Amino acid sequence: xxxxxxxxxxxxxxxxxxxxxxxxxxxxxxxxxxxxxxxxxxxxxxxxxxxxxxxxxxxxxxxxxxxxxxxxxxxxxxxxxxxxxxxxxxxxxxxxxxxxxxxxxxxxxxxxxxxxxxxxx
Amino acid sequence: xxxxxxxxxxxxxxxxxxxxxxxxxxxxxxxxxxxxxxxxxxxxxxxxxxxxxxxxxxxxxxxxxxxxxxxxxxxxxxxxxxxxxxxxxxxxxxxxxxxxxxxxxxxxxxxxxxxxxxxxxxxxxxxxxxxxxxxxxxxxxxxxxxxxxxxxxxxxxxxxxxxxxxxxxxxxxxxxxxxxxxxxxxxxxxxxxxxxxxxxxxxxxxxxxxxxxxxxxxxxxxxxxxxxxxxxxxxxxxxxxxxxxxxxxxxxxxxxxxxxxxxxxxxxxxxxxxxxxxxxxxxxxxxxxxxxxxxxxxxxxxxxxxxxxxxxxxxxxxxxxxxxxxxxxxxxxxxxxxxxxxxxxxxxxxxxxxxxxxxxxxxxxxxxxxxxxxxxxxxxxxxxxxxxxxxxxxxxxxxxxxxxxxxxxxxxx
Numbered sequence: 001x002x003x004x005x006x007x008x009x010x011x012x013x014x015x016x017x018x019x020x021x022x023x024x025x026x027x028x029x030x031x032x033x034x035x036x037x038x039x040x041x042x043x044x045x046x047x048x049x050x051x052x053x054x055x056x057x058x059x060x061x062x063x064x065x066x067x068x069x070x071x072x073x074x075x076x077x078x079x080x081x082x083x084x085x086x087x088x089x090x091x092x093x094x095x096x097x098x099x100x101x102x103x104x105x106x107x108x109x110x111x112x113x114x115x116x117x118x119x120x121x
Numbered sequence: 122x123x124x125x126x127x128x129x130x131x132x133x134x135x136x137x138x139x140x141x142x143x144x145x146x147x148x149x150x151x152x153x154x155x156x157x158x159x160x161x162x163x164x165x166x167x168x169x170x171x172x173x174x175x176x177x178x179x180x181x182x183x184x185x186x187x188x189x190x191x192x193x194x195x196x197x198x199x200x201x202x203x204x205x206x207x208x209x210x211x212x213x214x215x216x217x218x219x220x221x222x223x224x225x226x227x228x229x230x231x232x233x234x235x236x237x238x239x240x241x242x243x244x245x246x247x248x249x250x251x252x253x254x255x256x257x258x259x260x261x262x263x264x265x266x267x268x269x270x271x272x273x274x275x276x277x278x279x280x281x282x283x284x285x286x287x288x289x290x291x292x293x294x295x296x297x298x299x300x301x302x303x304x305x306x307x308x309x310x311x312x313x314x315x316x317x318x319x320x321x322x323x324x325x326x327x328x329x330x331x332x333x334x335x336x337x338x339x340x341x342x343x344x345x346x347x348x349x350x351x352x353x354x355x356x357x358x359x360x361x362x363x364x365x366x367x368x369x370x371x372x373x374x375x376x377x378x379x380x381x382x383x384x385x386x387x388x389x390x391x392x393x394x395x396x397x398x399x400x401x402x403x404x405x406x407x408x409x410x411x412x413x414x415x416x417x418x419x420x421x422x423x424x425x426x427x428x429x430x431x432x433x434x435x436x437x438x439x440x441x442x443x444x445x446x447x448x449x450x451x452x453x454x455x456x457x458x459x460x461x462x463x464x465x466x467x468x469x470x471x472x473x474x475x476x477x478x479x480x481x482x483x484x485x486x487x488x489x490x491x492x493x494x495x496x497x498x499x500x501x502x503x504x505x506x507x508x509x510x511x512x513x514x515x516x517x518x519x520x521x522x523x524x525x526x527x528x529x530x531x532x533x534x
Binding site for chain 2: 113
């Protein structure tokens, strides 16, 4: 098994218009996705939905220890489609991971392999 | 090509692929294959072994196992190409430990090709990786083919190999529905390699070494996937194109385009082979992209002359091709073929070609096709300007001379 992080990027307009039913529908889609992950012989190891990017703060550390870190209001990269959530998934290989990403309820999914640590975990 | 080069060339993908299955590491497999070839170069002048490919495979595997033993501690800390526990690499690796399963399997090179042409890699990386790992072409030559710097190509190959290892691109042949789509990516790479050789980047028009590599790859795919029509179609298309090879340049080295080629100079044996492959692919069921392209090439191959070409069937074939592979280049070719139908209106065809211009910016054959139509309409000055446009985006010196000559023929200043 290899571990991947699925980074989900979407337009945030959804937050402005969504009602209770919309939220329930979205949750149902994610339940379906998690069932598909298990059915594919992979597993969901973790994941979170994130509050919208306007609630983010970015801390930029200076080039050396003496400089005071700079705090800015907003996400690190201010893009039209923002990071809205992530999953941590164990899958047998990239083909399985990519087919699961295609089933993931998000407009854009970046699939990143997790770095393996030397102690073999 | 010497006998020795021929042995290396045909053995290379088999040795890399079986070593990759043994070590589950493409980088190591490539290194060990290279070293086995270098050892052979030192020893074989004293006498060829009975089975040169087998010797290279065994030697590469021994080198690999030696290195793995030496680096055993470090190896445990590095990600593996194929997970030995999950068996995700297919039945051949299931439950086997590194060092077992050393005998080459007939499908090894096929797994290697599918890994090098994985959709998670950029198209440029697929071409570079296929040339390096499957064909054994050195980085300097690949850089010349891709019109890129050697260091940039080396970095691209290293990055691609690293992604295959770290992101766990599986070392397997896809099955079922997935096969058709993945196969198309593989065939596209082979076609790109051929095209790069067909319109060479050097001083001449062709790079026969590269076209030969592409033909070799296509033959290998036909042999390893006998049930699939599209590899046969691609080999047919390449054979039919290759058959015209020598007729594409005149006695003075000038480019001769299809309408003006001396058809008696075409290679009849290659045409027969290509027509047989194209026909068998077209009969096999739903027509794929390469089957239809081979069909067009076949119609040109059997025509006694440009004027006597069955343009109606060429247009029908392009119509079908446009449905399975909607691309502006196909639309341009179809428009040009329609311009050859009896009673065709060059002005209407010109309008069709002009409509494609925004999608084909930088594609030299569009202004060249425009120029030809404008010349037929007697609009000499505009034709000359269109030839200038084609010249601005054409690099190959033989093609440039051809366009310059055609421009002069318009009579415009």
